[in-house]
Amino acid sequence: MSLSNFKLIKLPKILDERGNLSFIEENTHIPFTIKRAYWIYDVPGGEVRGGHSYFKNQEFIIAISGSFDVIVDDGNVKQTFSLNRSYYGLYIPNGIWRHMENFSTNSLAFVVASENYSAKDYEYNYVDFKKNK
Numbered sequence: 335m336s337l338s339n340f341k342l343i344k345l346p347k348i349l350d351e352r353g354n355l356s357f358i359e360e361n362t363h364i365p366f367t368i369k370r371a372y373w374i375y376d377v378p379g380g381e382v383r384g385g386h387s388y389f390k391n392q393e394f395i396i397a398i399s400g401s402f403d404v405i406v407d408d409g410n411v412k413q414t415f416s417l418n419r420s421y422y423g424l425y426i427p428n429g430i431w432r433h434m435e436n437f438s439t440n441s442l443a444f445v446v447a448s449e450n451y452s453a454k455d456y457e458y459n460y461v462d463f464k465k466n467k
């Protein structure tokens with residue numbers, strides 16, 4: 335697994351004086367079929383979300399509002415992506431350790447996922463995660 339699998343993807347942006355519009359379509363702008371969407375909001379200052387990898391689930395994360403950092407780690411190299419535009423999203427394949435931090439006030443993280451929620455799909459042990467790399 336190499337960092338080249340991460341991808342910051344620029345989404346369509348339909349400029350309009352009435353307000354701009356962006357969108358995603360499964361298997362077009364992101365390389366998977368969407369089974370689930372969730373969002374993270376009302377994050378108190380200084381809090382951190384995530385801190386795990388998924389065995390199977392792939393995700394695409396958009397800062398719909400505000401900003402936050404997503405730190406991804408393939409077991410060898412870590413990279414920080416600062417998301418602060420609603421027409422960019424970060425694609426994260428399965429098998430990548432990731433966490434989110436530095437949330438701005440009123441930020442909204444919107445995530446689309448390739449799998450339904452399953453507690454069994456989570457790897458919370460970083461040592462075990464590294465062992466499988």
Ligand code: TYD
Nearest residue numbers: 370371372374382383384385386450451452
């Ligand atoms: P979790 O994925 O651990 O959040 P984060 O990685 O951002 O810290 O999820 C927190 C809780 O929410 C956990 O009890 C599982 C539940 N949850 C669902 O029920 N469905 C979902 O789609 C997600 C993402 C979480």
